[in-house]
Amino acid sequence: MTAVRILFASCLCLLLGMPLAHAQEPAEVPAPLPLDELRTFAEVLERIRTAYVEPVDDATLLENAIRGMLEGLDPHSAYLEPEAFRGLQDSTSGQFGGLGIEVGQEDGFIKVISPIDDTPAARAGIEAGDLIIKIDDQPVKGMSIMDAVEKMRGEVGTSIRLTLVRGTGSPFEVELNRAVIKVASVRSEMLEDGYGYIRVTQFQNNSGDEVRRALNSLAEGKELKGLVLDLRNNPGGVLQSAVEVADAFLDDGLIVYTKGRLPNSELRFNATSNNPGRDIPLVVLINGGSASAAEIVAGALQDQERAVIMGTDSFGKGSVQTVLPLNNDRALKLTTALYYTPDGRSIQAQGIEPDIRVERARLTQDVEERGLREADLAGHLDNGNGIEEQSGVVGEAAERPQDSDYQLNQALILLKGLNITRAKK
Structure with a gap:
């Protein structure tokens, strides 16, 4: 029963908050320890150690228990092992390796919260709301979010295949090459x-x-x-x-x-x-x-x-x-x-x-030929205003962001309207 006593000590430390040395204790008085549940927990550990088909070391079992406690709370709480902890620190400093997507969890699948600009994920057309259902043909149903993130990280230049579902559509695959993600925020x-x-x-x-x-x-x-x-x-x-x-x-x-x-x-x-x-x-x-x-x-x-x-x-x-x-x-x-x-x-x-x-849409320019105007006619009279007449022949202008982005275009139109309103006050 030595292992059981070790487990009890570990559980007591976790439940009393002892490993969280950098956090303050909750203001309210903690509830008594659930001794019956702790006994059950210790019994489960001992049964796994003695009856599971393959031997599993105690450290692995305890880390799995910790990971399960965190993942059972909400989609954003997690136990960060050394590599994941370093990855989180890298992401907030602006450079990290991977695909360039922020993910969460939904119904057992990995959900794309957003692709990051100018990354492999964004260039492959991955969109916010897409569900990742397979990583390299391995189903992610039931996989922890940290395990999924670890699978998507890897050596720069190596390829990975994701299977995704968008809305009510059929699953589709994208193949991406991992890269060093340098985020200009x-x-x-x-x-x-x-x-x-x-x-x-x-x-x-x-x-x-x-x-x-x-x-x-x-x-x-x-x-x-x-x-x-x-x-x-x-x-x-x-x-x-x-x-x-x-x-x-x-x-x-x-x-x-x-x-x-x-x-x-x-x-x-x-x-x-x-x-x-x-x-x-x-x-x-x-x-x-x-x-x-x-x-x-x-x-x-x-x-x-x-x-x-x-x-x-x-x-x-x-x-x-x-x-x-x-x-x-x-x-x-x-x-x-x-x-x-x-x-x-x-x-x-x-x-x-x-x-x-304003829903997402893409603007396309009407390419119909422009009709003739007076300024296009040979021998037309000058306007007398000292203003150069504009011919119907127009050179091709460089495309601006608002020319194809409908939401951005509408924002610009609104700003112009606000300026007109302010000017009249």
Whole structure:
């Protein structure tokens, strides 16, 4: 019965929170230990050790038990072994290996929360909401999310085959080559004269500073009449970075608050006066791949009536995960709090609803021949206004992002309308 006594000691430590040395104890008095369940647990361990068809070492059994405890809580809590822990640290710093998709779990399958821009997954056409049902022909039904992620990671340049289902369609396969994923979390450009665009692909440690630099660069030497902040397919990331991005557009007021059982999980984040976004008209684009930190930004700007939210409903991940390092190069990724928008909304499993719903579509240009105009006729009279007449022959212009992206096109049209309205006041 030595193993049983060892198991009891391990279970007591876990249930009393002893390995979580970096977390504060819950404020409430802990319930008595469930001794009957602990005896059952110890008996199961002993039966497996003595009766299972192949010998299994105690360390493996205990790690499986820990992993099962975490996976049984919610889709985002997990036990991180050394490689997974390092991978998580790499992803928040902006460089990691793999396919470039943020995933969750749904009905036993692996669900794509969002593909990351300019990665193998995005280039292969994988979309938010796709279900991964096989990895290299191995069914993922019942596979833990951490095991699935480990299978998708691998040596750079090696290939992997995913079988996916989109909506009610038939399964389809994509083959991808693993790559070093270098995520540039913020990029920006001018859509038209006076109208800027900032895309945040993921909230990394430095995303707040990058957004401020992008704002200053877009406004340098010119009047910024409007801005599109694109959070589509942004799977989230670092909470503090989301607060900093929202703060770049707010003068004061609450951005987000969190509530949980640990005393240090109840936090409030308020805007400061350091606001490079000033009162520039702002449209925020979201979709079903906008999750977590992206929803914090959209919810704060919506509740504070600072921006118009456009697109489709966001993902609905309203929980906060804390990484709690253990003393053996492992860690727990544990859901410790829920976050709430300034108006007290929890978007958990509901998402942010846009102010203006615009479904995804692709614009195509009408290529019909243009009819003749007066300026095309030989010997036509000058207009006398000193303005050069425009012939019907038009050179081919470079394609702009808004020319094929319907949601972005509608955001730009709305910004122009807001500017006209402001000018008339």
